[in-house]
Amino acid sequence: MHAGAGFHQPWRDALLACLQSVTLQRAPPRSIHHLTAMLTDSFRSAAAAALLVAFAFAPRPARAQPSPDRWKADVELGLNGASGNSSFSILQTGATVAYLRTEIASFEVTAGLRYGKSDSKVIANDSRASLKLDFHPKSDFSPFIFATTSRDRIRKLDFKSSGGLGANVTVWRGNAGKAAWSAAALYDYENFRLEPGSAGPGSRGSVRWSFRFTAERALGPGASFKHVSFFQPQWNALGDYLMDATNSVSTKIIESLSLVVRHEYLRDSVPPPGARRDDQRFSVVLRAAL
Numbered sequence: 001m002h003a004g005a006g007f008h009q010p011w012r013d014a015l016l017a018c019l020q021s022v023t024l025q026r027a028p029p030r031s032i033h034h035l036t037a038m039l040t041d042s043f044r045s046a047a048a049a050a051l052l053v054a055f056a057f058a059p060r061p062a063r064a065q066p067s068p069d070r071w072k073a074d075v076e077l078g079l080n081g082a083s084g085n086s087s088f089s090i091l092q093t094g095a096t097v098a099y100l101r102t103e104i105a106s107f108e109v110t111a112g113l114r115y116g117k118s119d120s121k122v123i124a125n126d127s128r129a130s131l132k133l134d135f136h137p138k139s140d141f142s143p144f145i146f147a148t149t150s151r152d153r154i155r156k157l158d159f160k161s162s163g164g165l166g167a168n169v170t171v172w173r174g175n176a177g178k179a180a181w182s183a184a185a186l187y188d189y190e191n192f193r194l195e196p197g198s199a200g201p202g203s204r205g206s207v208r209w210s211f212r213f214t215a216e217r218a219l220g221p222g223a224s225f226k227h228v229s230f231f232q233p234q235w236n237a238l239g240d241y242l243m244d245a246t247n248s249v250s251t252k253i254i255e256s257l258s259l260v261v262r263h264e265y266l267r268d269s270v271p272p273p274g275a276r277r278d279d280q281r282f283s284v285v286l287r288a289a290l
Contacts, residue, residue: 072098076112076260078285090116090124092283102138107131126152134168142168146184155279156272158193162186166210177217177224184210186232188242192272200273207235208242222252243267256289 074096081089094112109131116124130148147163166184189205215227226248233241248262266279 070100072096072100073290074287075290076285076287078283080116080284086119088116088118088123090114092285094285104136106134106137108134123154125154126150137168140170140173142170144168144182144184146186153193154275155268156193156275157190159191160189162188162208164210177215179215180213182210182212182214184212185235186210188232190272195274198273206240208232209235219249222258224250226250240270241267242269250287258287258289260285260287 076092076094078092079090081087092112092114094110096108096110098106098108100106109129111127111129113127114124116122128148128150130146132144132146134142134144136142143165144167145163145165147161149159149161151157151159164184164186166182168180168182170178170180172179186208187205188208189203191203192200194200194202210230210232212231213227213229216224218224227246229243229245231241231243233239244264244266246262246264248260250258250260252258262281262283262285264281264283266281267277268275269277271277
């Protein structure tokens with residue numbers, strides 16, 4: 001090792017002086033007392049040199065690493081429109097805020113709104129909010145609890161809420177993505193927006209099973225594909241079910257801004273009075289990571 005490596009010049013000079021005091025040849029002892037004094041002096045010098053070496057090469061305390069950012073937030077915004085022989089406009093916006101401690105738990109809140117008109121007629125008017133708490137989300141087995149509220153005037157839903165608990169099982173995890181199944185039990189309540197004179201029920205509540213499949217895969221630098229599908233049959237009547245399948249492709253434009261193309265298919269086997277069973281939605285939105 002180089003003489004000056006690992007410690008500063010003052011410490012090196014002091015160490016060299018101590019070593020010289022130990023190693024310099026001295027005159028032969030003239031008596032037993034003289035020999036004892038020489039040995040004591042040499043021992044003290046050697047001990048001082050050892051202390052200097054230990055202090056000079058003692059590991060310095062590492063600098064405190066900055067704590068990882070536990071918060072994640074995304075905002076989405078999309079606007080479609082036309083004018084002329086026909087006119088329409090649809091605004092879609094949403095936000096997600098998550099607190100991530102993936103070794104323990106993660107908490108996520110999501111909200112979305114869609115509103116649109118065509119020739120002064122409302123063609124889209126729905127909103128949705130949800131929260132979810134995952135325990136040990138990095139594990140292959142992850143319990144969770146969730147709650148969701150929504151409203152869709154076009155589908156005759158004045159208010160809808162559901163909540164429950166379940167577990168997620170990761171069946172594949174790799175550098176390019178992951179895939180997982182989950183199963184849950186939930187209670188679902190719906191309040192309908194009935195047309196004047198309608199004789200149908202104004203609300204209904206049911207206990208349902210919920211089965212979900214999710215898959216994510218990278219398509220290349222800055223691009224990814226995501227699939228999420230739900231199947232929620234009533235616990236004692238499999239013919240009464242809700243189904244939702246969403247596919248999306250995200251492409252990064254800049255570091256914190258992405259373009260997302262999304263298709264969603266919805267099916268309610270027993271829809272509210274006056275509503276159809278099937279709905280499809282196609283959207284193109286910008287997503288900003290905050």
